[in-house]
Amino acid sequence: MSAQGPPVRLTAPGTLGFQGSALRTFGSFDNREQGSSYTQVVAVPYNFSTDFQAGLIMRYSFINPNGRNSFNGLNNSTLFLKHQLVVKNDVARTFRLSALIRQSFPTGKEMIAPELYSTFIGISAGDISTKRGFYTNLGYVLRTNDFSDVFQYDLAVGLPLLPQVYPLKQFNTFLELNGSLDLDGNHVLSLSPGIQFIKGIFLIETSLQLPLIQPSGLNEKEFNLILGTRILM
Amino acid sequence: MTILLLIGGNITMKAQQLLLDASFVKMEIKGMACPFCAGGMGKSFEAMENVQKVDMAFDHGLAFLTVNKQNVPTKEELERIVKKAGFNVGEILYSEEPFEIPVRSKKKKKKKNKGT
Numbered sequence: 001m002s003a004q005g006p007p008v009r010l011t012a013p014g015t016l017g018f019q020g021s022a023l024r025t026f027g028s029f030d031n032r033e034q035g036s037s038y039t040q041v042v043a044v045p046y047n048f049s050t051d052f053q054a055g056l057i058m059r060y061s062f063i064n065p066n067g068r069n070s071f072n073g074l075n076n077s078t079l080f081l082k083h084q085l086v087v088k089n090d091v092a093r094t095f096r097l098s099a100l101i102r103q104s105f106p107t108g109k110e111m112i113a114p115e116l117y118s119t120f121i122g123i124s125a126g127d128i129s130t131k132r133g134f135y136t137n138l139g140y141v142l143r144t145n146d147f148s149d150v151f152q153y154d155l156a157v158g159l160p161l162l163p164q165v166y167p168l169k170q171f172n173t174f175l176e177l178n179g180s181l182d183l184d185g186n187h188v189l190s191l192s193p194g195i196q197f198i199k200g201i202f203l204i205e206t207s208l209q210l211p212l213i214q215p216s217g218l219n220e221k222e223f224n225l226i227l228g229t230r231i232l233m
Numbered sequence: 234m235t236i237l238l239l240i241g242g243n244i245t246m247k248a249q250q251l252l253l254d255a256s257f258v259k260m261e262i263k264g265m266a267c268p269f270c271a272g273g274m275g276k277s278f279e280a281m282e283n284v285q286k287v288d289m290a291f292d293h294g295l296a297f298l299t300v301n302k303q304n305v306p307t308k309e310e311l312e313r314i315v316k317k318a319g320f321n322v323g324e325i326l327y328s329e330e331p332f333e334i335p336v337r338s339k340k341k342k343k344k345k346n347k348g349t
Contacts, residue, residue, distance in 0.1 A: 005269045014267070014319060050319050089264025089321045091294035128266040130291050166275065166289035168268050198269050201276070232273055 005172045007135045007156040008194040008207040008226070013096035013126040015053040015084050021046040026205075026228020033220045035065035039075060041228070051084035061112050073109030076116075078102050082124070093129040100124055100139065118143045122152070133158040148182040170198040178209065189213040190224075201232040255285060256305050258298040259332045261323030262315055265291055274318035281306060281314075290335045294323075297334055 006012035024043040030036060038061070045055035059075035079102070086097035102120035106113065122139020137154040156176040162169065176192040194207030209224040262274075268291050278287045278298060283306055286299035300306060308325050315322045326332070 005267065050317055084319075087264070087319065091261070091263055092266055092292055094264040094266045130266055130268070133267070164268055164291045166268070166287070166291075170268060203269060232269075232276070 005158065005160075005170060005196045005198050005203060005205075006230075007133070007158055007176060008174050008196060008205050009176050009178060009192055009209070010135050010137045010154045010156045011082070011100060011124045013084070013098045013124040013135065014094070015047055015051055015082055015098070021233050022230060023233060024228065024230040026226050028224060028226045030224045031222045033222070035063070035068075037064065038062045045080075045082075051087070053082040055080050059108075061108075063112060071111060073112045074107055076104050076106055076108040076113040078104045093127075095125075095127050097123060097125045100137070114145070114147065116143055116145045116147050118147075120152070130164065131160070148184045148186075150180050150182045153179045153181075167200050168198050169200075170196075172196040172198070174207070176207070186215045186218070187213055188215070190221075203230040205229070254302050255299050256302045257328045257331050258300055258306070258311070259324075259326040259328070260296045260298070260311060260315070261325075262294055262296055263321040263323060265289070265294055265320060274315065274320065277314050277318060281310075288334050293335050295335070297332055299331070302329075 022045055024045070026041050028039045028041060030039070040060050041057060042059075043055060043057045045053050047053050057078040057080065059077065060072070061075045062070065062072040064070040081101045082098050084096060084098045086095065088095040100120065100122050104116075104118045106115045106117065108114075119142045120139050121142070122137060124135070124137045126133060126135040128134075133156075135154075135156040135158070137152070139152050141150040141152060143149055154176065156174055158172055158174045161171045161173055164170065172195070174192075174194040174196065176194065177189065178192055179187070179189040181187045189212045190209045191212055192207050192209040194205060196203060196205040206225070206227045209226075211221050211223075214220055265274075268289070275287050275289060275296075278284050278296070283301045283304040284298050285301065288297040289295070290297070298306075305327065311325060312322045
């Protein structure tokens with residue numbers, strides 16, 4: 001087994017990979033007790049240097065509440081910064097640790113997104129070899145407008161299913177755990193298996209998220225499915 | 234048939250001419266654990282005017298370049314590109330002959346013990 005790609009739902013710790021910029025877009029389908037929603041996400045990261053990346057995430061959502069008319073509109077937008085703090089390179093192996101800041105703005109239409117500013121401050125780390133990758137994201141989200149702050153944690157392991165070749169042709173599988181705990185004690189933990197196909201500068205990926213722990217009575221999530229692509233530019 | 238042979242012969246001659254005009258570089262690169270991430274570095278090599286062909290052996294942390302004999306990239310040039318992509322350079326070797334690119338060894342099949 002050899003060859004690795006970036007995890008599907010976590011932020012990868014490295015800024016490497018983009019000799020300038022990239023484009024990522026994916027559709028996210030969320031099915032909940034009280035209805036469903038579809039969000040198209042577009043992210044454009046840009047490498048200002050080997051260890052500093054910044055980018056913008058825009059979202060457009062379609063909401064379908066049970067028994068009511070559906071509506072759509074722009075969702076909240078996010079600016080993000082990633083600064084690589086630790087790099088330990090070896091043959092066919094690397095360890096990376098980056099500081100992350102994500103600032104979200106209430107650009108969303110009323111009814112589509114909550115009126116709030118949120119600031120994520122955290123880290124992304126990864127111990128990656130050509131045979132497997134271990135990743136983690138840890139962070140704290142400060143939120144305005146009486147929304148409770150949230151501690152977020154994510155873990156992922158990635159395994160390649162095809163031998164490596166150049167030009168690239170890879171098929172990878174990921175198993176991710178995505179958790180959050182707010183100051184009111186609400187704990188959400190989800191399991192997200194995913195697969196990823198890479199050919200040259202194109203990447204296609206999908207991930208199904210299933211809740212393991214979630215507070216009852218708060219519009220419980222049944223599942224979330226994302227399908228998307230990334231292109232190195 | 235004659236036309237096909239002529240075309241085939243022409244292609245072979247061009248390939249031989251390219252090889253005659255070529256030099257070869259073997260580079261040890263540390264940190265190439267994510268080939269998708271390293272793909273950007275491959276693109277940088279391919280964008281160099283004097284590079285004809287790029288090969289990577291990720292498991293061995295090696296990159297192989299076929300370059301124009303008249304305009305061989307210097308070690309400093311190559312180191313700069315690799316560093317910019319976020320990796321570390323080890324040994325850089327030049328040769329007039331192609332380097333042997335490591336091929337992934339297939340898993341040995343267990344032979345059934347037929348007994349004696």
